[in-house]
Amino acid sequence: MSNLRITSNITKWQIFRLSIPIFFSNLAIPLVGLVDTGLMGHMENENYLIAVSISSTFLTMILWSFGFLRMGTVGLISQALGKSDYRELVNIIFRNLLIALLISLLIIVFKPFLLNVVNQIFSTTGQTKIFVNEYISIRLFSAPAELVIYVLVGFYLGIQRTFISSLLIITFSILNIILSIYFVMILNLDVKGVALGTVLSSYLTIIVFSFFTYQFIIKKFKVIPRINQKKIINFKKLIKLLNINFNIFIRTILLTFSFFWITYLSSTLGEQYIAINSILIQLIIISSFFLDAYAFSTEGIIGYSIGKRSIKMFSTAVKNSITLSFITGLLISIFYVFFSREIVNILTDLDYLIYLTFKYLIWIIIIPPVAAFCYQLDGIFIGATQTKEMRNSMIFSVTLYLALSLFLTQKLDNHGIWFSLLIFMILRASTLHFYFSNILRKFK
Numbered sequence: 001m002s003n004l005r006i007t008s009n010i011t012k013w014q015i016f017r018l019s020i021p022i023f024f025s026n027l028a029i030p031l032v033g034l035v036d037t038g039l040m041g042h043m044e045n046e047n048y049l050i051a052v053s054i055s056s057t058f059l060t061m062i063l064w065s066f067g068f069l070r071m072g073t074v075g076l077i078s079q080a081l082g083k084s085d086y087r088e089l090v091n092i093i094f095r096n097l098l099i100a101l102l103i104s105l106l107i108i109v110f111k112p113f114l115l116n117v118v119n120q121i122f123s124t125t126g127q128t129k130i131f132v133n134e135y136i137s138i139r140l141f142s143a144p145a146e147l148v149i150y151v152l153v154g155f156y157l158g159i160q161r162t163f164i165s166s167l168l169i170i171t172f173s174i175l176n177i178i179l180s181i182y183f184v185m186i187l188n189l190d191v192k193g194v195a196l197g198t199v200l201s202s203y204l205t206i207i208v209f210s211f212f213t214y215q216f217i218i219k220k221f222k223v224i225p226r227i228n229q230k231k232i233i234n235f236k237k238l239i240k241l242l243n244i245n246f247n248i249f250i251r252t253i254l255l256t257f258s259f260f261w262i263t264y265l266s267s268t269l270g271e272q273y274i275a276i277n278s279i280l281i282q283l284i285i286i287s288s289f290f291l292d293a294y295a296f297s298t299e300g301i302i303g304y305s306i307g308k309r310s311i312k313m314f315s316t317a318v319k320n321s322i323t324l325s326f327i328t329g330l331l332i333s334i335f336y337v338f339f340s341r342e343i344v345n346i347l348t349d350l351d352y353l354i355y356l357t358f359k360y361l362i363w364i365i366i367i368p369p370v371a372a373f374c375y376q377l378d379g380i381f382i383g384a385t386q387t388k389e390m391r392n393s394m395i396f397s398v399t400l401y402l403a404l405s406l407f408l409t410q411k412l413d414n415h416g417i418w419f420s421l422l423i424f425m426i427l428r429a430s431t432l433h434f435y436f437s438n439i440l441r442k443f444k
Contacts, residue, residue, distance in 0.1 A: 015297055015298065018160065019294050019324075036052055037348075039184045040190075049278065051128045051129075052191060053278035054122055054263060055132045058118045058136070059136060062114070066150065068246075069099065070154035072245045072248055073096050074303065074383065075383050076241070076385065077300075078300040078304045080307070082307015083307050086223045090225050095241055096154070097151050100151055101144060101148070108143060119132070119133070122264075122267055125271075136195075138192055138199060139195040142198050142202040142203075149172060149205060152210070153169065155213070162297055173201075178201075254398045257398070258398055258402075263278070265406075266417065269413060272356065276357050277360075277414070279357050282347065291325055292375055294328070298380060301383065302318075305317065314443070325375060326373065329369030332369075344357050359414075363419070363422065377433065392435070397427035398424075404420045
């Protein structure tokens, strides 16, 4: 398709240009977390911040575990696009939407179980526990809308419409910020307010963009999106989809658990370390979403190159995207050298939290350029739908990371938590690089 402007010689500028809208949408995502953290960090005590940190991290682990709804969609959509199979492109969307709705209903049904799990894991004070339960009880109802958003974003990334995918995320994030501020600062709903802001903003977003997507598909692909039960519930294709999704599910749940593990390890050092590390994690999330912009834009190019069976397009995209990601990681580190303290001061005005957080800022500076490699390799493997390798890489990396983190935290306290996270990033990149030759077999 000419409007995709994808050529065999993918330049750094082309990848950067595709990534520009994703930069802004990815910046909008952590801004929601920053606003929520800032709103709770300025309450009368730290219980609000600790509760939102625990509950939002826990729910992020749950929802991001189903990130295959985005990642699996990107790879399959881009490969179908490379083959010019537009009817199958629509069927892929419907298959993943069906899975998204079924999963979200299960999440809501199992709310009592999830509340019990989070209360068993964290030994918090009575007031903090009340806030955690309030947040989760409300926020869980955003699951259907948030998982549908994953599928829609995956579709637009797969067809290289990064502006639209970014507009979707930005819309969701801005609505979330506005509603959360309104509910907390105007209606004084504290923890309930930030949860309710996410729920309402997610449903408003999918109402608008579901209608837009329907019209977009008709206009661009000359295909009317209709539910064809026989085509959607195709046994062979469902098995392939479930296999891809299951591998990504295992990989993603292990990845999200790894960040949830940081919160758990923090709780073993004391509640104040949950608050400290929740602030630092927001800075890591900011850097990761910038770096992921290249991964997201590359996913579609990789899938498209495989659909076209163009090894030249594939190789050039890999080389240029990894270079751009690493340079961006260095720039983020330089930015944090000068401005990380100012960001911390914005997030909280509790003096003892600010003082303690400053002691660990060195890790926020070191991690981004190191993490750039594993983020970009993730995008390459997603576009190639080499999900078995992603699963195996994550199993090995997480297993070693958990063992090292327990040892290092015991020896180095909070510095050990962040040192182990740095090692985890290196392990992810190294193991994916080991499997890289498997992708090349698709071109033989």
